[in-house]
Amino acid sequence: MKHRAVKRRSVVLGIGATAGVAAVGGIALNAQASDTDSGSSSSDTLVFDKDAYTELTTTVTDTEGTEHSVTYHFWKAITYVAEPVDEKYQSLIVSVPVEIDGKTVDASNAPILFANSIGGYMPSSVADATGVGAGGMSGGGAPSGAPSASASASTAPNANGNTNATGGATASNQLLALAAGYVVIEPGARGRSLKNSSGEYYGTAPTVIVDLKAAVRYIRSNKGRIPGNVDRIVSAGTSAGGAVSALLGASGDSKLYDKDLKALGAADASDAIFATGAWCPITDLEHADGAYEWNWGTNELSTGKQVDQTVSKELQAQFAEYQASLKLKGLGRFGTLTARNYDEYLLKQYMEPSATAYLAALSASDRATYLAENAFITWSGGKATFSWADFLTHVGARKKSVPAFDAFDLSAGENNEFGAGTTESRHFTAYGARNDSTGLASKRVASDIPEKLNQMNPMYHLERRNPGRSKHWWIRLGTKDTDTSHVVSANIAAAANGLGDDVDHLYYWDQGHGANTDPGDFITWIAKVTGQKKR
Numbered sequence: 001m002k003h004r005a006v007k008r009r010s011v012v013l014g015i016g017a018t019a020g021v022a023a024v025g026g027i028a029l030n031a032q033a034s035d036t037d038s039g040s041s042s043s044d045t046l047v048f049d050k051d052a053y054t055e056l057t058t059t060v061t062d063t064e065g066t067e068h069s070v071t072y073h074f075w076k077a078i079t080y081v082a083e084p085v086d087e088k089y090q091s092l093i094v095s096v097p098v099e100i101d102g103k104t105v106d107a108s109n110a111p112i113l114f115a116n117s118i119g120g121y122m123p124s125s126v127a128d129a130t131g132v133g134a135g136g137m138s139g140g141g142a143p144s145g146a147p148s149a150s151a152s153a154s155t156a157p158n159a160n161g162n163t164n165a166t167g168g169a170t171a172s173n174q175l176l177a178l179a180a181g182y183v184v185i186e187p188g189a190r191g192r193s194l195k196n197s198s199g200e201y202y203g204t205a206p207t208v209i210v211d212l213k214a215a216v217r218y219i220r221s222n223k224g225r226i227p228g229n230v231d232r233i234v235s236a237g238t239s240a241g242g243a244v245s246a247l248l249g250a251s252g253d254s255k256l257y258d259k260d261l262k263a264l265g266a267a268d269a270s271d272a273i274f275a276t277g278a279w280c281p282i283t284d285l286e287h288a289d290g291a292y293e294w295n296w297g298t299n300e301l302s303t304g305k306q307v308d309q310t311v312s313k314e315l316q317a318q319f320a321e322y323q324a325s326l327k328l329k330g331l332g333r334f335g336t337l338t339a340r341n342y343d344e345y346l347l348k349q350y351m352e353p354s355a356t357a358y359l360a361a362l363s364a365s366d367r368a369t370y371l372a373e374n375a376f377i378t379w380s381g382g383k384a385t386f387s388w389a390d391f392l393t394h395v396g397a398r399k400k401s402v403p404a405f406d407a408f409d410l411s412a413g414e415n416n417e418f419g420a421g422t423t424e425s426r427h428f429t430a431y432g433a434r435n436d437s438t439g440l441a442s443k444r445v446a447s448d449i450p451e452k453l454n455q456m457n458p459m460y461h462l463e464r465r466n467p468g469r470s471k472h473w474w475i476r477l478g479t480k481d482t483d484t485s486h487v488v489s490a491n492i493a494a495a496a497n498g499l500g501d502d503v504d505h506l507y508y509w510d511q512g513h514g515a516n517t518d519p520g521d522f523i524t525w526i527a528k529v530t531g532q533k534k535r
Contacts, residue, residue, distance in 0.1 A: 045082050046267050048222040049075075055098070056131055060179040063520035068179045071099040073227075077127045077188075080218035082265025085190065085202055088127045090264075092187040092215050095132035096227040097178050105181050111530040112219065112228040113177040113184045114273065116212065118241035119168030121417045123191030123203055132178050133171030134186070162238075162514030169238035169279065172519045180523045182532075183228030187215040189244075192417045199422045206455035208240075209247050210260040213271040216248070221267035232530040235470075236277035236522075238514050239483070243283035243458075246492055249276030249470030250458035257455065275472035275529050277522060280513055282484045284491065285414055286429055286453050289403040290319030291485035294339060296398040299482070307402035311435075315403060318431065323487075326463070328494040331503070337494060343388040346486055350507045351391055354479055355384035358509035391479075399482040399513075406432030418452060428453060462495040472502045472529040474522055478511030502529065 053073035060068050077091040084090040097105045118124045126134060164170055174184045189211035194203035216233060223230045237245035251257070252272030261271075284291070293315040300306050320339035328337045330345045337345055355377060359367050371379055376390035386394075401407075405414040406429040415425035426446060427433035433445050454460045461469060473496045477489050486507070493505040504525060508515045516522075526532065 046080070046218055046221060046265075048078070048218075048225040050225050050227075053094075053096075058131065058175075058178075060175045062176065062179060068101050069099075070097055070179050072097045072132065072178060074131060077129065078218075080187070080215045080267075084264065086194065089123050089125050089188045089190045089194075089203070090211055090214070091125075091127055092185055092218070093126045093129045093132075093134070094226065095174075095178055095184040095186075097181055097183075100179060100181060107181055107183050107227050109229045110182050110227075111232040111234055111274075111526050111532055112230065113173065113182050113526070114216065114219070114233050114235045115169065115174050115177075115184060115186050116189065116235070116237040116241045116245065117164055117166075117168040117186065118189060118191070118208060118237060118244060119163055119166035119239050120413050121192045121205075121208060121240045122166040122168075122413075123189070123194055124166070124168065124241075125188045126186050127188065129186070132184055132186075133174040162512065162516065167239045167514065168241045169236065169514075169516070172516055173236050173277070173522060176519050176523045177526070180527070182523075182526065183226075185215075185219060185228075187212055189215075192413065192419065201416075201419045201421070201424065204419045205417050205452045206257065206260065208244050209251070209455060210257055210264070212244055212248050213251075213257055214261055214264055214266040216271045216273060217261070217267040217269045220271070221269035229530070231274060232532075233273040234275040234277060234472075234526050234530070235273050236279075237281075238279040238516070240282055242278040242281035243456075245276055246278040246281045246283060246458040246473075246475075247456065247461075249273055249278075249473065250461040250466060250492075250496075251455075251468075252466065252470065253468030254461060254466060256451075270468070272468040273470050275474070275526070276470040277474040278489070278492070279476045279516055280478065280481050280483065281458075281475070281489055281492065284457055284459050284488055285405055285417075286457065287319065287322045288405045288414075288484065288488065289429065289431070290315040290317075290322060291487045292400065292404040293402060294319045294342070295485040295487060296392075296400075296482055299392055299395065299398040301401065302397040302399075307398075311402050315431070319487075323491075326459075326491065326495070328491060329498055330494055331497055331505070337491075342487055342490075346490065347386075347388055347391070350486070350490070350505075351479060352384050352386070354507045354509040355386070356382070359384055395480050395482065397482070403429075403432060404484075408432060408435050408437040410436075410438055417456075418449060420446070420448065458492060459495060462492070462499065465499060469496075469499075470501070473504065474525055475503070475505040476508065476516065476518075478508045478513060478515040480510055481513045481515070483513040 053075050056074050057071045060070055073096045075094040079087045079091050081090055096107050178184050190203035190207045192204050195201050220230045235245040235248050253270055293312040297312040297316055323339050330337050331349055334345050376386050378385045405412050406427055410425040418426045418428040428449050434443050475489050475493050493503050497503045508517050
């Protein structure tokens with residue numbers, strides 16, 4: 001990529017490859033303006049400087065392959081708290097379109113895409129970003145000056161071709177949103193691997209959600225100064241970033257975080273968001289091991305070996321008890337979701353419709369070839385049907401061992417996420433602690449763990465009908481994603497739907513972790529739920 005040594009520069013960032021399958025839906029190219037009232041920050045240090053931008057130009061390729069020239073104002077890293085622990089991570093960047101394909105755009109009241117690039121609960125920084133989407137390009141393909149990844153792909157096992165180096169979202173949503181006339185704000189956040197000179201971890205739970213909430217408060221406190229409609233913030237994230245995006249949506253204005261936010265000098269404003277976009281969220285961690293075994297317990301590892309079936313079945317039993325306690329109703333007319341009928345629900349609500357849509361989009365010859373290679377699918381009347389057992393066989397190897405998240409040997413990234421002080425990793429479930437294999441003296445979880453789990457779990461807030469939650473949900477997952485259980489996102493969708501929220505949830509057929517094959521539809525959905533007019 002070439003860069004001009006002037007304020008106005010050109011960076012070509014075609015996203016066709018990262019966007020995956022071309023999607024139905026376009027991009028809005030106009031943002032309607034309206035007057036907004038100025039708000040006030042809790043500190044003079046948290047006042048947005050509306051004139052401190054650089055004007056840049058980039059070329060964005062939409063999902064149909066059309067290029068759009070976008071001129072935008074870019075604000076480099078802004079610290080979003082008055083008392084930062086680490087400004088490298090506690091900062092955000094702002095990108096505001098002013099001209100698209102030669103036509104002036106007024107984004108003063110446009111929706112705000114709040115896109116995080118967090119993966120693996122690792123640190124995410126935009127401190128050195130020089131343009132839109134830089135956080136999503138960490139670890140490869142980034143323009144000059146983009147932040148380097150906080151961890152290499154080798155230390156982030158969730159990373160793959162769909163994600164950045166730490167397993168978080170790529171820049172597809174940010175670029176399309178900018179070309180649609182939306183304001184794009186990308187926050188950094190502290191993560192689990194950060195350690196100070198005294199050997200103390202300062203980015204473990206609940207740090208990541210506290211930082212994102214502080215960033216939202218900064219935005220909302222600058223109403224009338226920062227471009228965009230601060231009452232129409234739409235969050236987006238993938239994997240762990242999808243988890244905290246869902247958590248941000250579920251926990252708006254919860255008092256659970258007030259002490260931590262006050263310690264950072266966060267702005268005195270709401271941290272509620274309008275809508276939530278979450279891709280393959282790895283969340284509900286205290287129940288994730290059981291959910292994983294219910295889903296993938298009989299699938300072999302890539303080595304061809306099965307995991308310990310005694311442990312797997314014990315965890316499955318725990319999941320059955322938990323699922324029954326939720327008393328969730330399935331989407332559509334499906335009844336109460338239990339461990340006994342969840343396979344049927346996933347098949348009818350998600351898997352078969354996903355396969356049907358995939359096959360229907362193929363040419364007749366390609367469809368015949370695919371069906372010949374995947375004889376477990378019955379194709380009749382334009383619909384795909386199959387059994388749950390055959391679906392599991394089709395997916396193949398499970399990615400994680402048992403337990404998948406609270407590992408007995410404390411080796412999972414989630415163990416590190418609940419580390420504290422100079423202790424790198426800790427157990428966060430009673431089952432994990434009781435079966436610890438590292439020689440710990442105590443077989444119990446630490447006393448501070450329950451509160452941290454509540455702070456990190458969107459289900460906690462949805463179960464309590466949090467009035468400050470997002471009322472619009474876009475949730476996506478690949479059918480071949482074995483990084484987590486399919487029931488995790490399905491439970492979030494069912495919980496939100498049960499509260500009367502607007503839920504758009506589907507699974508991408510034959511896609512793995514981090515897939516985002518309909519980004520154009522997401523951008524169109526933002527316009528729909530926010531009431532944004534488009535040309």
